[in-house]
Amino acid sequence: MKLKTLLATLAASAVIAFTAPVMQAVADDDPGPAAYEAAMKGKRVALVPLAMGFDLAQGWSAILKREVEGFGGTFETRDPNWSTEAGAQAITELISSENKPDVLIVMAFDLNSYSKLLKKAQAEGIYVILIDNPANFKADAYVGGDWTKLGMLEAEAVMKGCGEGSSKKIGLVQGDEVNATSLYQYAGIMKVLDQHKDFQVVAKPDSNWDATTSRNVTATMLQQNPDICGIIDFWDGDASGAAAAIRDAGKQDKIFLVTTGGGEETNTCANVGNGTFDAVVSTELYNESEAMVAMVKYLLQSGQPPGTASPYIYTLMSTVTKDNLNPRSCWSLKGLQAAAEAK
């Protein structure tokens, strides 16, 4: 037995000893690493989300930081804290700073307010990647959700939640009237509902993305239409309000609440688990962030001037419900941050 192991070990080391120099020679000839390093080293990547205080932004930032620092670049973030003016100022400052970023990753507040600024950034030789919120602007890539599709998934989830024997009355709690995520989400929902004429939208108030407003309009909606079987709230940041109104009315079992979110475990999965939300159409953070990373790496090596092409890199979305809830349904912000600190 022992002799056998010894022989096997000897044989293995012999194989390694003979082949290692050969592999070394191949690696020397690979032009990849040198080209990669030349294109990437010292490059600056800046992320400007709507705010740094919500799950997705913190998730993107953690993954981007690791990757950018991994190729020897510098990564920085700006926190507009939900203010369009502060965001515009941050972008202006980044564009005009001495140490311009090479890639600007921006989450736009609405369809138009950043468009001019981002064009200016491209004119200054900065690649612009739009994330998660679409805008009227030819970015070097859009990475994020297809919000029309997201609305369609929500509509399908709410129809399934209501079921055939129900009143088929649905309420919408929209965000606002300017944000692309709200407009496209609505369009997607209506696209599906137009094909299912038996389902009917009975009210569609705005929450202005505020939980208290969401609660108040949902309470009114339920007063007016006590037989509603499902509600779609356009964001999990304010859907806690719609959930509160449903709870106050004692209708948790009768109303199917659908919303959308970033898929963070203490947020999405915890709330699906405890019944606050019945279904959450959620973003696959890792896939989305890796797509951003891939675009950064591609653009920096492409040699093309900014504004050459504007592909849409849509991330697949999944609908998390109590039935399909599993340990991989969500990602953990705590885990991500702990992993970053451990390095």
Next chain:
Amino acid sequence: MAGGSSHGFWSQERIVLALAVALFAVAAIFLPGFRDIGNLISIVHSVSVLGLLAVGMAIVIIGRGIDLSAVAIMAMSAAWYLQLLNDGWSEWQALGAAGAGVLVIGLVNGFLVAYAEVPAIFATLATGSFVFGFVRSRLITQDAVPVPPGNWLEQLGGFQPLGIPPEVFIFGGACFVAYLFLRFTKWGRYVYYMGDNLLAARNMGIPVRPMNLLRYVISAFIALAAGLLTASSLHSMNTRIVNSTLLYDIILVVVIGGIGLSGGKGGMRNVIVGAVLIGIMQNAMTIIDIPNLYQNLIKATILLIAIVIDSLVNPRDEQTAQQGDI
């Protein structure tokens, strides 16, 4: 005498009350389901936290001043309290810490106004920004902090005798206590004297500086209560509310109810009338399904109408003209 009644019959409070009654009547006739007892409860519920904050604001404004840090204190104190609970602090430690923080901010506001003699509008604007920035960057990790499962706040939110949510009782109770304070205590009367004429009040020997401290501390604690109530209803506290129009809505309730920004007049009745008017308007507009942008426009127009009618019916007197507002 304090109160709108010194202005003849059509005081602003009565104009607004008439407006509210008229709106209510129109809505009750034309809007289906508006008169339902459930809908009436939800109208009051929807403005309870707003009204509670307006009680604190009214006490500050009547004594001549303004507290622009109220919403920041409300959101950030509750969020910090929840964060401490989530970090494993015990109930009393967390509540004690949040209470101490709120006390300090109230004292700082009062000190800046009373002793450093910084105009209230600037002092509280600055402390509000400071509270938001400090708590958001140093003490909590995310915009929204959830209520830990099984916490008393969850149970409070679920405690609804007769289908009436706890906010309604607490708003009502706060109005009553504030009414007793303003009408029947020495300190309450001082608030009116100070608001009416600060120099005269000081010459009379009223401790105007400690009284200023007291008002801002009361306002800060009411804000904490409003934050905890919001958290109990929504099962989380989202600090984004600091960027919302809530602060202006509070001032709207106070002003529209007829408590002049120049101080010295008005009372809890005005707060209730103002809050109820806003509640009826918002509820009716939601039932009709008016988009948000137009809701704001309509709210602003009604405020303007109330102010214009007030200035026509009740021309400003010499004293206010000399002192100016705020």
